[in-house]
Amino acid sequence: MTKISVLLISISIFFGYHSKAQKHSKFQASFVSPIGTNGLESRYTSNDYSFNLLMGTNGGLRKMEIGGLANVNSGAVSGFQMAGIANINAEKTKGFNLAGTCNLLAKNAEGFQLAGVCNIVGKEAHGVLISGASNISQESASGFQLAPLNLVGGNFSGVQLGVFNQVKSLKGMQIGIVNISDSTENATPFGIFSIVKGGYYALELSYSQSMQANLSYKMGVEHLYTIFTFGFDNYKNKDLFRYGLGFGSMLSLGKTHKLALEATCSQLVYDNSWDDLNLLNRLKTNFHMHVSPDFALFAGPTFNVYITDKKIGEKYGTIDMPHSIYDHESSKNKLFMWIGFNAGISFTF
Structure with missing residues (x-):
C-alpha cells in the first residue's frame, strides 16, 4: 500500500494546509473553485450546504454537498456528499459519501461509503464500504465491506465480501475466493483459498x-x-x-x-x-x-x-x-x- 500512502499524505499536506476553516457559511455555490460565492476564501470556509457545478474546494462540510465532477474539502466533513467522479477529503469524514468513481479520504472515515470504482481511507474506516473494484483502509476497520478487492492494513472486525480479502487480524467473517489474515479471533474465513497464519x-x-x-x-x-x-x-x-x-x-x-x-x-x-x-x-x-x-x-x-x-x-x-x-x-x-x-x-x- 506504499503508493496509496504517498497519495493520501500528499492530499493531506496539499489540501490540509491551513485546513481548519476560519469562516463558516450556511450555503455556497460554485462553478469551478474559486469561481463561486465564497471566491478565494472557499478553501478556508466550511459550509452547511455546498453545490458545485463542476468542482468545488471547501474548508469543510456540515450537512450536504453535491458536485458535478468532484468535491474537495480541506477540513472535516459530515453529512451527505455526492460527486460524479470523486469526493476528496483531507480530514475526518463522517456520513454518507457517494461517488461515481472514487471516495478518497485521507483520514478516518465513518458511515457509508459507496463508489463506482474504489473507496480509499487513509486511516481507520468504520461502517459500510461498497465499491465496484476495491475498498482499501490503511489502518484498522470495522463494519461491512463489499468489493472484488478488500484490503485492510490493520485489524478488521465485521464482514468482508469479495473476490480477494486481506486483513492483518480478523474478528468476524471473510467470504471470498481468496481470504488472507495473519490471525483470527472468533473469526471465520469462508472461501476457496483461506490463508491464515497459524491456521x-x-x-x-x-x-x-x-x-x-x-x-x-x-x-x-x-x-x-x-x-x-x-x-x-x-x-x-x-x-x-x-x-x-x-x-x-x-x-x-x-x-x-x-x-x-x-x-x-x-x-x-x-x-x-x-x-x-x-x-x-x-x-x-x-x-x-x-x-x-x-x-x-x-x-x-x-x-x-x-x-x-x-x-x-x-x-x-x-x-x-x-x-x-x-x-x-x-x-x-x-x-x-x-x-x-x-x-x-x-x-x-
Whole structure:
C-alpha cells in the first residue's frame, strides 16, 4: 500500500494546509473553485450546504454537498456528499459519501461509503464500504465491506465480501475466493483459498469402498476449512480419476481426539472421458485419534449420493458400489445412495 500512502499524505499536506476553516457559511455555490460565492476564501470556509457545478474546494462540510465532477474539502466533513467522479477529503469524514468513481479520504472515515470504482481511507474506516473494484483502509476497520478487492492494513472486525480479502487480524467473517489474515479471533474465513497464519493445514491419505486411493488437502481454520480432494482407482480394467472440492469442520473431543464433519462434491473421470455427468457427493463423519500433535489416524462412515449418465454396457456407473439403500433411474441418468466407510491417516502442519 506504499503508493496509496504517498497519495493520501500528499492530499493531506496539499489540501490540509491551513485546513481548519476560519469562516463558516450556511450555503455556497460554485462553478469551478474559486469561481463561486465564497471566491478565494472557499478553501478556508466550511459550509452547511455546498453545490458545485463542476468542482468545488471547501474548508469543510456540515450537512450536504453535491458536485458535478468532484468535491474537495480541506477540513472535516459530515453529512451527505455526492460527486460524479470523486469526493476528496483531507480530514475526518463522517456520513454518507457517494461517488461515481472514487471516495478518497485521507483520514478516518465513518458511515457509508459507496463508489463506482474504489473507496480509499487513509486511516481507520468504520461502517459500510461498497465499491465496484476495491475498498482499501490503511489502518484498522470495522463494519461491512463489499468489493472484488478488500484490503485492510490493520485489524478488521465485521464482514468482508469479495473476490480477494486481506486483513492483518480478523474478528468476524471473510467470504471470498481468496481470504488472507495473519490471525483470527472468533473469526471465520469462508472461501476457496483461506490463508491464515497459524491456521489449519492438513494432508490426508485415505481408503474408501468406492475409491481405493484418495488424497485430500485442507486449509483454513479448524472450525471451517476448504477441502481439495483427488482419487484414483481402476474399474473394468480402465483408469478412474476423481477430483473435487468440499468444506469441513473439526470439533475437539479432548487433547487427542477430534471429530471431523465434511461434505465434498467430486467429478469422476473414467477412461479419460471428461464430458459425462458423473458426480459423487459425500457426507463424512470421521473420528480422529492423534498419535502426535501432527499425525492422526481417522475412520468413519460416509453417506454417498452418486448421479451419473455414464453407462458401461447396459449398467449405469463407473465405480464399485456396495448395496445401495436407494436408486432411481430416469431417461437420462441414474441416482444411487449408499452408506459407506473410509479410513486413513492425516498430517497437519
